[in-house]
Amino acid sequence: MKIFCVIPAYNxxxxxxxVVAKVKPLVDELIIVDDCSKDETYALAQSTGxxxxxxxxxRGQGAALGTGNAYALLHDADIIVHFDADDQFDANEIKxxxxxxxxxxxxxxxxxxxLEKESNMPWAxxxxxxxxxxxxxxxxxxxxxxxxxxxxRAMRKEFAQDLIIENDGMAHCNEILIKAFQSQxxxxxxxxxxxxxxxxxxxxxxxxxIKDLIYKQLIK
Amino acid sequence: xxxxxxxxxxxxxxxxxxxxxxxxxxxxKNEFTFWLGFWTIAGLAIVFIKxxxxxxxxxxxxxxxxxxxxxxxxxxxxxxxxxxRLRIVKLEKQITDVVREVALKK
Numbered sequence: 001m002k003i004f005c006v007i008p009a010y011n012x013x014x015x016x017x018x019v020v021a022k023v024k025p026l027v028d029e030l031i032i033v034d035d036c037s038k039d040e041t042y043a044l045a046q047s048t049g050x051x052x053x054x055x056x057x058x059r060g061q062g063a064a065l066g067t068g069n070a071y072a073l074l075h076d077a078d079i080i081v082h083f084d085a086d087d088q089f090d091a092n093e094i095k096x097x098x099x100x101x102x103x104x105x106x107x108x109x110x111x112x113x114x115l116e117k118e119s120n121m122p123w124a125x126x127x128x129x130x131x132x133x134x135x136x137x138x139x140x141x142x143x144x145x146x147x148x149x150x151x152x153r154a155m156r157k158e159f160a161q162d163l164i165i166e167n168d169g170m171a172h173c174n175e176i177l178i179k180a181f182q183s184q185x186x187x188x189x190x191x192x193x194x195x196x197x198x199x200x201x202x203x204x205x206x207x208x209x210i211k212d213l214i215y216k217q218l219i220k
Numbered sequence: 221x222x223x224x225x226x227x228x229x230x231x232x233x234x235x236x237x238x239x240x241x242x243x244x245x246x247x248x249k250n251e252f253t254f255w256l257g258f259w260t261i262a263g264l265a266i267v268f269i270k271x272x273x274x275x276x277x278x279x280x281x282x283x284x285x286x287x288x289x290x291x292x293x294x295x296x297x298x299x300x301x302x303x304x305r306l307r308i309v310k311l312e313k314q315i316t317d318v319v320r321e322v323a324l325k326k
Binding site: 033053054055056057059063066067070071074166168215 | 305309312313315316319320322323324326
């Protein structure tokens with residue numbers, strides 16, 4: 001099975017070389033989607049010899065993942081892994097996220113920061129933002145997962161073919177969860193570790209995600 | 221009476237602007253017709269405000285005719301904002317599609 005890894009990148013010049021070096025040996029193809037970074041991200045990605053795609057206008061992480069998925073599907077990917085460019089995920093865990101698909105147990109696998117493995121998650125995120133997001137997912141969308149916002153996931157090509165990411169911004173995380181649960185595909189969670197270098201998505205970002213999701217529902 | 225006169229002058233100014241824009245070809249025929257119709261109706265509403273007062277009372281609303289016109293205007297603005305939002309979302313999607321197409325073709 002051909003495993004493609006898609007990494008959306010925006011202003012990640014500091015970490016992109018490190019991430020590419022760690023991920024490249026573990027997958028068949030690595031796709032970096034530069035979302036019109038203002039720094040050297042795209043040039044650095046190109047210098048590594050991996051597939052580097054470039055957005056001529058900044059469109060958001062969801063849009064970059066959509067571009068990466070489209071490329072992977074055009075080049076016969078069997079499994080697509082989504083990974084972050086900020087060097088916070090552990091590349092060695094790609095095999096853990098992919099394993100349930102290879103074993104035929106799941107069609108889409110989400111990495112969870114709230115299972116057996118311990119992450120150094122900021123207190124407010126762990127105790128306020130994430131429980132709130134988890135409750136919203138459960139009440140409004142019937143999603144019963146421990147991690148409401150994981151960007152580390154793997155999907156079988158059949159799910160990726162059905163998946164049209166409509167939210168260009170950060171709301172794509174919830175959108176993919178919702179679509180996975182609404183589909184007939186099998187969903188599984190596996191433990192992952194996240195090494196936080198910074199806070200990441202703030203409380204205001206959470207509100208923007210909710211606003212984007214509501215808008216998408218309204219204009220459907 | 222003075223307020224009505226001021227409102228009519230303002231409306232007359234906007235109507236003249238609509239004609240100017242049409243003359244310079246800045247707006248199309250349909251847009252010209254829409255804005256001319258819009259400002260004409262607004263002008264007529266100001267001239268016949270007493271009649272609107274009576275009609276509003278007849279319909280059972282407690283406010284005056286001018287209040288009623290404001291309510292209608294606010295409702296119309298909300299609707300237009302919603303329509304504009306839809307248009308923006310559609311454009312955003314089209315921009316993403318184009319950006320993706322370019323990224324994949326390079």
